[in-house]
Amino acid sequence: KAGVTQTPRYLIKTRGQQVTLSCSPISGHRSVSWYQQTPGQGLQFLFEYFSETQRNKGNFPGRFSGRQFSNSRSEMNVSTLELGDSALYLCASSFGQSGGETQYFGPGTRLLVL
Amino acid sequence: DAKTTQPTSMDCAEGRAANLPCNHSTISGNEYVYWYRQIHSQGPQYIIHGLKNNETNEMASLIITEDRKSSTLILPHATLRDTAVYYCIVRVEGGTASKLTFGTGTRLQVTL
Numbered sequence: 001k002a003g004v005t006q007t008p009r010y011l012i013k014t015r016g017q018q019v020t021l022s023c024s025p026i027s028g029h030r031s032v033s034w035y036q037q038t039p040g041q042g043l044q045f046l047f048e049y050f051s052e053t054q055r056n057k058g059n060f061p062g063r064f065s066g067r068q069f070s071n072s073r074s075e076m077n078v079s080t081l082e083l084g085d086s087a088l089y090l091c092a093s094s095f096g097q098s099g100g101e102t103q104y105f106g107p108g109t110r111l112l113v114l
Numbered sequence: 115d116a117k118t119t120q121p122t123s124m125d126c127a128e129g130r131a132a133n134l135p136c137n138h139s140t141i142s143g144n145e146y147v148y149w150y151r152q153i154h155s156q157g158p159q160y161i162i163h164g165l166k167n168n169e170t171n172e173m174a175s176l177i178i179t180e181d182r183k184s185s186t187l188i189l190p191h192a193t194l195r196d197t198a199v200y201y202c203i204v205r206v207e208g209g210t211a212s213k214l215t216f217g218t219g220t221r222l223q224v225t226l
Binding site: 042043045056058088090092103104105 | 158160163201213216218
């Protein structure tokens with residue numbers, strides 16, 4: 001069974017631009033969670049989508065948003081990029097029937113904001 | 115979710131068992147102990163989880179103390195490829211508490 005895939009793997013943007021990252025969950029998984037990892041803050045939860053609805057949200061500004069499609073694929077968008085948004089963005093999928101099931105992570109998208 | 119405490123770093127010789135401790139003294143009765151590891155700049159990899167009984171799978175063993183206030187992840191025969199940051203996480207299984215709260219983890223260095 002294929003794992004979680006994320007595209008693109010690497011991205012360079014400039015301040016003020018916006019970016020969209022994509023995540024395809026493991027087949028059969030309906031929950032997708034997004035995390036940001038930076039050297040200073042570590043791994044932090046952004047939000048989780050289940051059945052096209054945001055089910056949980058972390059403590060990030062409104063510039064960070066996401067959505068989920070009917071095939072469970074998810075995208076996250078960051079608008080008006082700041083230098084501090086440079087990070088590894090990870091998505092994780094799970095069956096999602098109950099929120100606490102084991103999450104499996106993708107390889108991440110490394111975003112560099114110049 | 116309960117907070118966990120792990121040593122910052124550990125070393126282990128290749129071929130020997132790596133025993134990674136985790137303290138979770140405020141764990142609740144319905145919280146599970148999860149272990150993930152992250153090899154440099156890759157996505158975290160699920161290893162194992164348990165509630166109160168010891169668990170074993172093809173990757174590792176998880177030993178949870180009877181009072182559940184601490185646990186140990188055991189890699190029975192560590193290899194160089196086990197060099198990674200290991201995260202111990204406690205969370206409720208079930209409900210809608212889906213987020214994982216990562217601490218700083220233990221950086222395990224396996225050496226020849």
